[in-house]
């Protein structure tokens with residue numbers, strides 16, 4: 001691995017001092033409250049102004065850690081780790097798991113050699129691919145040889161690619177030093193509880209010291225190992241993100257405690273995801289009728305935890321073999337057959353040039369947003385949500401009818417803040433009966449006052465207006481946040497003039513789920 | 521004297537393969553199989569048969585009654 005590739009972690013420089021990082025993060029205070037830097041959205045959208053430079057270096061091109069970067073940079077997962085060492089009630093290994101990044105079955109299982117070839121092929125085709133993750137389909141650390149061999153091969157041929165892995169944490173303490181050795185700088189641990197009483201309702205068993213443990217005992221070992229692993233990562237300056245699946249009635253209130261526990265141990269980001277559960281998934285929760293949270297419940301919990309920590313709201317819960325920008329899956333273009341036939345040339349220079357262009361684009365976006373912050377005082381306590389159809393790059397550039405998902409922004413006196421996304425494609429209709437496509441969209445964005453699109457037909461337009469959601473197409477191909485703020489100020493002016501009355505909107509159904517390549 | 525894998529249930533997750541103390545498990549024709557001549561039911565190695573303990577699908581690694589129980 002060359003020094004240039006990992007300036008932030010290379011041996012010639014001191015490792016990141018986590019105490020310092022925590023201090024900076026505390027000063028940064030989570031989300032969009034300070035106007036000065038122009039940041040107005042979440043999931044660590046902070047720029048260099050208020051973040052330690054070494055942390056910014058680590059996160060700026062990472063679509064999962066930086067809300068802003070996820071518009072511009074792509075990640076890929078390689079499915080080299082099929083075995084798992086625990087069982088979760090939201091997972092059924094016979095089918096693709098709808099939750100987090102650990103689907104039970106992926107279309108193809110790759111050897112480390114195939115995986116490294118695939119990474120090269122993708123990186124050469126998609127220059128914005130900056131992150132390679134190993135997330136499953138089982139647990140990467142239950143398959144340590146395959147996982148670390150893959151990292152080794154990739155770091156040899158493509159040292160500029162950032163490596164990350166996602167684990168349930170059971171085996172993490174045993175592998176922290178190996179993780180540090182391969183300069184894996186981002187580790188995600190799924191922590192759904194810190195209390196075994198609660199854990200026993202989420203995990204039926206864990207495999208520990210050659211035995212299958214169940215119930216309280218199983219959950220106790222798991223939580224101890226997870227928190228120990230997190231502390232060990234923090235000590236070594238490896239960024240740790242925590243994923244939690246919000247399961248109403250089981251761990252929803254408890255996740256506030258989890259948030260405190262992981263924060264105090266140095267976790268950099270906490271990502272609370274909704275449980276996705278339907279009988280056809282065949283999971284314990286799917287079969288026993290355990291429901292997932294509504295959009296409002298999820299947002300309320302995320303807001304409660306946000307206080308003094310970065311929350312990540314843009315996680316797409318992608319599959320273990322996902323390829324592309326978040327929310328997009330191009331894995332079908334890169335099947336093993338196609339890759340093995342490809343003649344791959346790794347174009348490090350081209351990738352660098354592309355990424356520099358992206359940097360200037362991002363800068364322009366931040367400036368555009370900044371320019372619209374004036375005059376927002378009028379908003380007072382008014383807060384509302386808007387939906388945006390986008391294909392990425394932070395621009396309103398998708399047709400209403402083509403959108404597979406909508407990004408949700410909260411507009412308030414503080415600016416525009418990204419708060420989540422709603423899936424509306426076919427896969428996510430599972431369990432919702434025979435609604436037509438338009439009803440699906442309306443249910444999914446029912447809590448929004450407006451929907452921003454590049455284009456929309458007459459019929460859906462009328463139906464949206466009837467549902468109380470204003471279709472907005474005059475900002476086609478313009479920056480999302482800037483346009484939303486211009487619209488918001490206009491809206492506030494109309495309210496002030498008595499032309500319209502501001503009313504609160506209802507709740508929406510969550511249709512956020514693993515993106516299936518078949519669905520695209 | 522052996523366990524077997526119910527092929528229709530196996531997810532090909534590979535988890536059992538690495539844990540078997542006798543290297544009795546291998547991949548064959550899209551599923552995993554146990555070599556009955558090598559399987560000792562984990563007797564002498566572990567208290568529980570490892571393939572049963574790790575398998576994510578219940579009742580997939582089961583006693584093969586075609587063979588007498590293993591005698592250590």
Ligand code: SF4
Nearest residue numbers: 064101315316317318
């Ligand atoms: S599963 Fe979540 S954390 Fe992992 S790459 Fe996808 S969005 Fe990022």
Ligand code: SF4
Nearest residue numbers: 540559561562569571
């Ligand atoms: S019971 Fe033990 S020895 Fe037999 S196949 Fe399973 S793991 Fe191997």
Ligand code: SF4
Nearest residue numbers: 530531533534536575
């Ligand atoms: S652990 Fe079970 S599902 Fe996995 S390969 Fe072995 S028999 Fe198949």
